[in-house]
Each structure stands twice: as C-alpha cells, then as structure tokens.
Amino acid sequence: MVIKNLENKIKLVLIICSLFLVGCVVVSLGSIWTARTMVDDAHKKIYVLDGTVPILVNRSTMEETLDVEAKSHVEMFHHYFFTLAPDDKYIKYTMEKAMYLIDESGLAQYNALKEKGFYGNIMGSSAVFSIFCDSIRFNRDSLTFTYYGRQRIERRTSILMRELVTEGALKRVPRTENNPHGLLIVNWRTILNKDLDQRTKSNY
Template identity: 80%
Template structure:
C-alpha cells in the first residue's frame, strides 16, 4: 500500500513538473515572439525633431514608394540634362550630376550633342533652355518609363517651345549621395523632339 502511494506521488510530481516545464516553454516562446514583434514595430517608426518637439513618422519600404521614387528620379535626370543656361561651368556641373542617374546611353547622347557643337552654340547665342515635365508614365512590372515634357528655348529674338518624349528602363542600384533614389536609367532614348510653337520677342 505504501509503495503504491509512493508511486502515485512520483507520477503526480512528474506530471506537475512536466506541466510546469511546458508552461515555462510557452511563456518563454511567447515572450520572445512579443519582443521581436515590438522591436520590428519600433524599427518602422522614426522620430523627427521639429524644433524641440518629436514627431512620429513611419518608415516605408522601397516597394511601397517605388512609383513615386521612380518618377522623381526620371524627372530629376531630365531637369539636369535639359536645363541649359549660357554658362559652360554650370552645364558641366549639371551634366556630371545627370550622368550619375543614367547609364552609357545618356553619356552617348551628351557626347553626340557636344561633337555637333550644341553646347558651344548655346554659349555663342546666349540661349536659355528650360524643361517642363507634363507627365511620366511608369510601368512598375517591367520597370519601364515614358517621359512627356516641353522644352522652352529662349534666344535673343524668339522663344521656341518643343515637345519632348523620351523612354527607357530603370534598374535598382545602391543608394548614394549622388543617386539618392537608388535607381539607374538604362536604354534611354528620345522618341520625339519637335517644334510646337515659336514666338518672336517684342523689341523696344
């Protein structure tokens, strides 16, 4: 009888220890999971100081902002490449900035224009080139874009408006100071570049 009671007590102790061990494991796993979830959530939140007031902002992944960043990248490149005042140092500066955003197809177009004396003509005629973006169509699946814009060319005697359409693809690259969007324009080409309006400037 005594032995039987002893065996029952040993079994009871074993069951209690097993339940206690399982409970500890459940609590430990739950604690680890909760901690990881909290850390992940915390990493997605960033506080920005506005003066002395911290403002909570949420981080986003590149996938969530790809459409906006792609269009901004394309517009930035066209601004650098087609904004041309009669200042050789400024043109050199903007072309260097533009070349960080495009592959060799952009450099090829720049060299072709340079060989034809395009930039020398800008300096000689004091022409001012400005670019206006009308829209950018971006296909996220194929990473392809089409840029629609107008170029304003102001010379001493007239103002010429040209319609400009270019296309290309985008490739992901590491973000750098010179390429903040982490994208590179590849296979860039001009689809349309034609005169749409010309006005004679009034002289007094």
C-alpha cells in the same frame, strides 16, 4: 511500501519539473516573439520633428510608392539633363548629377551632343535651356516610362519652344545619396524633339 511512495514522489517531482521547464520555454519563446514584433513595428514608425514637437509618421514600402518615386526619378533626370545655362561649370555639375540616375544610354547621348559642339554653342550664344514636364506615363508591370515635356530655349534675340518625348525603362538599384529613389533609367532614347513655336524678343 515506503519505496513505492518514494518512487511516486520522485515521479511527481519529475513531472512538475518537466512542466515547469516546458512553461519556461513557452514563456521565453513568447517573450522573444513579442519583443521581435514590437521592434518590427517600431522600425515602421518614424518621428519627424515639427519645431520641437515630434510627430509620428508611418514608413511605407517601395512597392507602395513605386509610381510616385518612378515619376519623380524620371522628372529629376530630365531636369538635370535638359536644364542648361551658358556656364561650363554648371553644365558639368548637372550632367554629373544626371549620370547617377541613368545607365550608359544617357552617357552616350551626352557624348554625342558634346562631340557635335552642342554645349560649346550654348556658351557661345549665351542660351538658357529650361525643361517643363507635361506628364509621365509609367507602366508598373514592365517598369517602362514615356516622358512628355516642353523645352524653352532663350537666346539673345529669340525664344524657342520645343516638344520633347523620350522613352526608357527603370531598374531597381540600392539607394544612395546621389540616387535617392533607388532606380536607374536604362535604354533611354529620344522619340520626338521638334519645334513648337519661336518668337523674336523685343529689344528696347
């Protein structure tokens, strides 16, 4: 009888220990899952300082902001590529910045213009080129775009306005300091580049 009672007590202790162990495992796993969820939520939140006051903002994914980032990337490239001044160092600087945003199709067009003496002509005529973006049509599914803009070319004696339309596609790449949007323009080409209006500058 004593042995039977002892066996029952041992079984009871084993059951209690097993339940305690299972409970510890459940609590541990629950704690790990809760902590991981909290860390993930914390990574999605960013604090921005407004003077000395921290303001909580939510970080969005690239999928949520793809349209905005794609259009910004395309506009940035065209700004660097088509904004020119009669300064060889400035031209070199803007072209280097532009080449970080595009594949070899941009470099090919730059080299073609350079071989034709286009940039040397800018220096010789003291021309100033400015670009104005009218609109950018972006297809989210195919990651293709069409850029519509106007270019203002100011020389000593005249001001010329040209219509510019280009097309290309976008490819995702890692974000870097020189490519903050994490996109690369590929297969870029000029569809239209024609004169709109030319007027003579008044000389006083």
